[in-house]
Amino acid sequence: MKEQIDLLVLLQEKDQTLDQLKQQIRQGPEQIRELEGQIETLEKDFECEKGRIKELRKWQRQQEAEVEDGAAQINKAEGRLLAIKSNKEYQALLIEIENAGKVKAKKEDEILHCMEEIERLNKAHKDKDKSLAVNRESFEKEKLAIKNKVTRGQKQLCELEKRRADRAKTIRPEILSKYEQLRERGGDLAVVLVENTTCSGCHLNIPAQMYNELQRMDSLKLCPHCNRIIYWKESTA
Ligand SMILES: [Zn+2]
Numbered sequence: 001m002k003e004q005i006d007l008l009v010l011l012q013e014k015d016q017t018l019d020q021l022k023q024q025i026r027q028g029p030e031q032i033r034e035l036e037g038q039i040e041t042l043e044k045d046f047e048c049e050k051g052r053i054k055e056l057r058k059w060q061r062q063q064e065a066e067v068e069d070g071a072a073q074i075n076k077a078e079g080r081l082l083a084i085k086s087n088k089e090y091q092a093l094l095i096e097i098e099n100a101g102k103v104k105a106k107k108e109d110e111i112l113h114c115m116e117e118i119e120r121l122n123k124a125h126k127d128k129d130k131s132l133a134v135n136r137e138s139f140e141k142e143k144l145a146i147k148n149k150v151t152r153g154q155k156q157l158c159e160l161e162k163r164r165a166d167r168a169k170t171i172r173p174e175i176l177s178k179y180e181q182l183r184e185r186g187g188d189l190a191v192v193l194v195e196n197t198t199c200s201g202c203h204l205n206i207p208a209q210m211y212n213e214l215q216r217m218d219s220l221k222l223c224p225h226c227n228r229i230i231y232w233k234e235s236t237a
Contacts, residue, residue, distance in 0.1 A: 002217045005191070005231040007171050008179055012191050014164045015183065021157050028150035035139050042135060046128055053121050060114045063107050070104040175220055175229075182228060191229045202226035 077097045084090045168176055182190035192201035197211050204225040206214065214221050214232045223230045 001219060004172060004175055004220075005217065005229075007167070008175065008191050008229065009231070011164070011167050011171060011179070012189060014160065014167060018157070018160055018164060021153050021160065025150050025153045025157065028146050028153075031146050032143055035142060039135060039139050042128075042132055046125070046132055049121060049125050049128065053118060053125065056114055056118050056121070060111055060118070063111050063114070067104055067107050067111070070100055070107070074100050074104070178220065178222075179229060189228065191231065192223070194223075194230045194232050199223040199226060199228065199230055201228040201230075206230065 074097055077093055077100070081090065081093055081097075084093060171179070179190050189201060192199060194200065194206055194211070194214060197205050197208070199206055201223060202225045204223075206223065210221065210224065211232075213219070214230060217232060221230050222228065
Protein backbone atom coordinates (compact mmCIF):
# COMPACT_ATOMS: atom_id res chain seq x y z
CA MET A 1 0.00 0.00 0.00
CA LYS A 2 2.83 2.39 0.79
CA GLU A 3 4.15 2.05 -2.73
CA GLN A 4 0.68 2.57 -4.17
CA ILE A 5 0.26 5.75 -2.13
CA ASP A 6 3.63 7.03 -3.30
CA LEU A 7 2.58 6.42 -6.89
CA LEU A 8 -0.73 8.15 -6.25
CA VAL A 9 1.01 11.22 -4.81
CA LEU A 10 3.20 11.37 -7.91
CA LEU A 11 0.14 11.02 -10.12
CA GLN A 12 -1.50 13.85 -8.25
CA GLU A 13 1.54 16.06 -8.84
CA LYS A 14 1.29 15.30 -12.56
CA ASP A 15 -2.40 16.11 -12.51
CA GLN A 16 -1.72 19.44 -10.85
CA THR A 17 0.78 20.34 -13.56
CA LEU A 18 -1.78 19.28 -16.17
CA ASP A 19 -4.49 21.40 -14.56
CA GLN A 20 -2.21 24.44 -14.55
CA LEU A 21 -1.32 23.88 -18.17
CA LYS A 22 -4.96 23.48 -19.18
CA GLN A 23 -5.81 26.70 -17.40
CA GLN A 24 -3.00 28.51 -19.21
CA ILE A 25 -4.33 27.25 -22.54
CA ARG A 26 -7.87 28.31 -21.66
CA GLN A 27 -6.74 31.76 -20.60
CA GLY A 28 -4.96 32.48 -23.91
CA PRO A 29 -8.07 33.39 -25.95
CA GLU A 30 -9.49 35.32 -23.00
CA GLN A 31 -6.34 37.42 -22.77
CA ILE A 32 -6.48 38.09 -26.50
CA ARG A 33 -10.14 39.15 -26.29
CA GLU A 34 -9.29 41.51 -23.46
CA LEU A 35 -6.50 43.11 -25.49
CA GLU A 36 -8.80 43.45 -28.49
CA GLY A 37 -11.35 45.19 -26.28
CA GLN A 38 -8.74 47.69 -25.10
CA ILE A 39 -7.72 48.54 -28.66
CA GLU A 40 -11.36 48.85 -29.73
CA THR A 41 -12.03 51.35 -26.95
CA LEU A 42 -9.03 53.43 -28.03
CA GLU A 43 -10.13 53.30 -31.66
CA LYS A 44 -13.69 54.32 -30.81
CA ASP A 45 -12.41 57.23 -28.78
CA PHE A 46 -10.18 58.22 -31.68
CA GLU A 47 -13.07 58.13 -34.19
CA CYS A 48 -15.26 60.10 -31.81
CA GLU A 49 -12.67 62.88 -31.64
CA LYS A 50 -12.32 62.87 -35.40
CA GLY A 51 -16.09 63.39 -35.66
CA ARG A 52 -15.95 66.28 -33.20
CA ILE A 53 -13.23 68.05 -35.21
CA LYS A 54 -15.27 67.58 -38.40
CA GLU A 55 -18.33 69.07 -36.73
CA LEU A 56 -16.39 72.09 -35.50
CA ARG A 57 -14.95 72.69 -38.97
CA LYS A 58 -18.43 72.58 -40.48
CA TRP A 59 -19.67 75.08 -37.89
CA GLN A 60 -16.68 77.32 -38.60
CA ARG A 61 -17.48 77.37 -42.35
CA GLN A 62 -21.12 78.25 -41.64
CA GLN A 63 -20.09 81.12 -39.40
CA GLU A 64 -17.61 82.38 -41.94
CA ALA A 65 -20.30 82.42 -44.62
CA GLU A 66 -22.56 84.37 -42.26
CA VAL A 67 -19.78 86.88 -41.56
CA GLU A 68 -19.36 87.38 -45.30
CA ASP A 69 -23.09 87.97 -45.71
CA GLY A 70 -23.00 90.43 -42.85
CA ALA A 71 -20.08 92.31 -44.41
CA ALA A 72 -21.94 92.51 -47.73
CA GLN A 73 -25.05 93.88 -46.00
CA ILE A 74 -23.00 96.50 -44.18
CA ASN A 75 -21.38 97.51 -47.45
CA LYS A 76 -24.73 97.86 -49.12
CA ALA A 77 -26.14 99.89 -46.23
CA GLU A 78 -23.12 102.19 -46.29
CA GLY A 79 -23.77 102.74 -49.99
CA ARG A 80 -27.36 103.65 -49.22
CA LEU A 81 -26.24 106.27 -46.67
CA LEU A 82 -25.04 108.59 -49.46
CA ALA A 83 -28.46 108.64 -51.10
CA ILE A 84 -30.48 109.39 -47.93
CA LYS A 85 -31.80 112.92 -47.49
CA SER A 86 -33.77 112.70 -44.25
CA ASN A 87 -31.75 112.96 -41.05
CA LYS A 88 -34.05 110.57 -39.21
CA GLU A 89 -33.63 107.87 -41.84
CA TYR A 90 -29.90 108.51 -41.85
CA GLN A 91 -29.66 108.01 -38.10
CA ALA A 92 -31.77 104.84 -38.28
CA LEU A 93 -29.53 103.38 -40.97
CA LEU A 94 -26.42 104.27 -38.97
CA ILE A 95 -27.81 102.31 -36.02
CA GLU A 96 -28.59 99.39 -38.32
CA ILE A 97 -25.01 99.41 -39.62
CA GLU A 98 -23.62 99.61 -36.11
CA ASN A 99 -25.71 96.66 -34.94
CA ALA A 100 -24.76 94.58 -37.96
CA GLY A 101 -21.12 95.39 -37.20
CA LYS A 102 -21.54 94.19 -33.62
CA VAL A 103 -23.11 90.91 -34.77
CA LYS A 104 -20.30 90.43 -37.26
CA ALA A 105 -17.59 91.13 -34.64
CA LYS A 106 -19.20 88.66 -32.23
CA LYS A 107 -19.25 85.95 -34.88
CA GLU A 108 -15.62 86.63 -35.79
CA ASP A 109 -14.72 86.25 -32.16
CA GLU A 110 -16.56 82.94 -31.94
CA ILE A 111 -14.80 81.72 -35.09
CA LEU A 112 -11.48 82.52 -33.50
CA HIS A 113 -12.35 80.49 -30.42
CA CYS A 114 -13.55 77.65 -32.59
CA MET A 115 -10.27 77.67 -34.53
CA GLU A 116 -8.31 77.53 -31.28
CA GLU A 117 -10.39 74.58 -30.14
CA ILE A 118 -9.84 72.81 -33.47
CA GLU A 119 -6.10 73.37 -33.19
CA ARG A 120 -6.04 71.98 -29.67
CA LEU A 121 -8.09 68.93 -30.63
CA ASN A 122 -6.00 68.36 -33.74
CA LYS A 123 -2.83 68.27 -31.71
CA ALA A 124 -4.30 65.86 -29.17
CA HIS A 125 -5.65 63.79 -32.04
CA LYS A 126 -2.25 63.50 -33.67
CA ASP A 127 -0.70 62.42 -30.37
CA LYS A 128 -3.42 59.80 -29.99
CA ASP A 129 -2.83 58.60 -33.52
CA LYS A 130 0.80 57.97 -32.65
CA SER A 131 0.05 56.21 -29.38
CA LEU A 132 -2.64 54.15 -31.07
CA ALA A 133 -0.09 52.94 -33.62
CA VAL A 134 2.31 52.04 -30.80
CA ASN A 135 -0.48 50.26 -28.95
CA ARG A 136 -1.52 48.31 -32.03
CA GLU A 137 2.04 47.19 -32.58
CA SER A 138 2.58 46.02 -29.01
CA PHE A 139 -0.85 44.38 -29.09
CA GLU A 140 0.10 42.33 -32.16
CA LYS A 141 3.35 41.29 -30.47
CA GLU A 142 1.56 40.30 -27.29
CA LYS A 143 -1.11 38.43 -29.24
CA LEU A 144 1.56 36.44 -31.06
CA ALA A 145 3.33 35.65 -27.79
CA ILE A 146 0.08 34.39 -26.25
CA LYS A 147 -0.69 32.28 -29.33
CA ASN A 148 2.80 30.76 -29.25
CA LYS A 149 2.45 30.02 -25.56
CA VAL A 150 -0.88 28.28 -26.17
CA THR A 151 0.58 26.22 -29.03
CA ARG A 152 3.56 25.21 -26.89
CA GLY A 153 1.21 24.40 -24.02
CA GLN A 154 -0.94 22.19 -26.24
CA LYS A 155 2.08 20.20 -27.39
CA GLN A 156 3.28 19.84 -23.82
CA LEU A 157 -0.20 18.80 -22.75
CA CYS A 158 -0.25 15.91 -25.26
CA GLU A 159 3.05 14.57 -23.95
CA LEU A 160 2.11 15.01 -20.30
CA GLU A 161 -1.21 13.29 -20.82
CA LYS A 162 0.54 10.29 -22.36
CA ARG A 163 2.96 10.09 -19.44
CA ARG A 164 0.11 10.52 -17.00
CA ALA A 165 -1.80 7.62 -18.58
CA ASP A 166 1.29 5.40 -18.28
CA ARG A 167 1.66 6.33 -14.65
CA ALA A 168 -2.00 5.69 -13.93
CA LYS A 169 -1.58 2.12 -15.18
CA THR A 170 0.77 1.41 -12.27
CA ILE A 171 -1.98 2.12 -9.75
CA ARG A 172 -4.52 -0.48 -8.71
CA PRO A 173 -7.91 0.14 -10.39
CA GLU A 174 -9.94 0.44 -7.18
CA ILE A 175 -7.50 3.00 -5.76
CA LEU A 176 -7.35 4.87 -9.04
CA SER A 177 -11.11 5.04 -9.34
CA LYS A 178 -11.44 6.38 -5.80
CA TYR A 179 -8.84 8.99 -6.64
CA GLU A 180 -10.58 9.95 -9.89
CA GLN A 181 -13.88 10.19 -8.08
CA LEU A 182 -12.37 12.60 -5.53
CA ARG A 183 -10.78 14.65 -8.28
CA GLU A 184 -14.07 14.95 -10.13
CA ARG A 185 -15.51 16.48 -6.99
CA GLY A 186 -13.33 19.41 -7.96
CA GLY A 187 -11.42 21.71 -5.70
CA ASP A 188 -7.90 20.96 -4.54
CA LEU A 189 -6.07 17.81 -3.56
CA ALA A 190 -7.54 14.30 -3.47
CA VAL A 191 -4.59 12.73 -1.62
CA VAL A 192 -3.31 14.49 1.48
CA LEU A 193 -0.71 13.98 4.14
CA VAL A 194 -1.61 13.56 7.77
CA GLU A 195 0.83 15.46 9.96
CA ASN A 196 0.73 15.21 13.76
CA THR A 197 -2.68 13.52 13.57
CA THR A 198 -4.08 16.42 11.50
CA CYS A 199 -5.45 15.98 7.99
CA SER A 200 -3.71 18.59 5.84
CA GLY A 201 -6.78 18.74 3.60
CA CYS A 202 -9.38 19.85 6.13
CA HIS A 203 -7.09 20.56 9.14
CA LEU A 204 -9.18 18.38 11.45
CA ASN A 205 -7.84 15.67 13.72
CA ILE A 206 -7.87 12.01 12.76
CA PRO A 207 -9.18 9.70 15.53
CA ALA A 208 -6.35 8.01 17.45
CA GLN A 209 -7.36 4.49 16.44
CA MET A 210 -7.39 5.43 12.77
CA TYR A 211 -4.11 7.28 13.11
CA ASN A 212 -2.47 4.14 14.45
CA GLU A 213 -3.86 2.12 11.56
CA LEU A 214 -2.78 4.77 9.10
CA GLN A 215 0.82 4.53 10.30
CA ARG A 216 0.86 0.86 9.36
CA MET A 217 -0.08 1.86 5.80
CA ASP A 218 -1.62 -1.51 4.98
CA SER A 219 -4.97 -0.32 3.61
CA LEU A 220 -6.44 2.69 1.86
CA LYS A 221 -7.71 5.21 4.37
CA LEU A 222 -10.04 8.17 3.90
CA CYS A 223 -10.26 11.19 6.17
CA PRO A 224 -13.50 10.78 8.19
CA HIS A 225 -14.17 14.52 7.87
CA CYS A 226 -13.36 15.49 4.28
CA ASN A 227 -13.26 12.03 2.73
CA ARG A 228 -9.91 12.66 1.02
CA ILE A 229 -7.40 9.81 0.67
CA ILE A 230 -4.96 10.23 3.56
CA TYR A 231 -1.43 8.95 4.04
CA TRP A 232 1.25 9.16 6.66
CA LYS A 233 4.97 9.76 6.35
CA GLU A 234 7.62 9.06 8.88
CA SER A 235 8.96 12.37 10.09
CA THR A 236 12.32 13.18 8.58
CA ALA A 237 13.02 15.78 11.22
ZN1 LIG B 1 -9.63 15.72 6.05
